[in-house]
Amino acid sequence: MNFYLIEEYVNRMQKEDINKFALKQGVILNNDELDILYTYIKNNYKTILYGNPKEILLEIKNKVSSLTYNKIENLYMKFKDKIDIFTKNIRD
Numbered sequence: 599m600n601f602y603l604i605e606e607y608v609n610r611m612q613k614e615d616i617n618k619f620a621l622k623q624g625v626i627l628n629n630d631e632l633d634i635l636y637t638y639i640k641n642n643y644k645t646i647l648y649g650n651p652k653e654i655l656l657e658i659k660n661k662v663s664s665l666t667y668n669k670i671e672n673l674y675m676k677f678k679d680k681i682d683i684f685t686k687n688i689r690d
Contacts, residue, residue, distance in 0.1 A: 608643045611636075625669045631662045635670075 613636045620627050620635075627635065635658070639646070642654050655674065659667045 604643070604647070608640060611639070623669070623673055625666065625673075627666065628663075631666050634658065634661050 613632055616636055616639065617627060617632055620632075638654060638658060642651075645651055645654060651674070655671065658670065662670070
């Protein structure tokens with residue numbers, strides 16, 4: 599059930615949702631960065647949540663500013679434990 603909810607949320611997600619979240623986290627994205635992150639989230643959310651996102655993060659690193667990437671990496675580390683708990687509960 600939770601997989602379905604996440605899939606539906608991501609399918610309905612718009613760029614503005616990502617931008618609003620970024621702003622709440624103190625991250626200001628330019629239009630290119632917003633497009634890149636939107637595309638990566640839409641196409642790779644399963645890997646980000648349930649797999650090993652290191653390759654995806656490395657790809658993003660080369661496509662956004664170093665300041666934006668550092669903030670993304672810090673946010674990922676901040677939420678990693680919550681993501682792990684969430685995905686463990688889904689698998690159980």
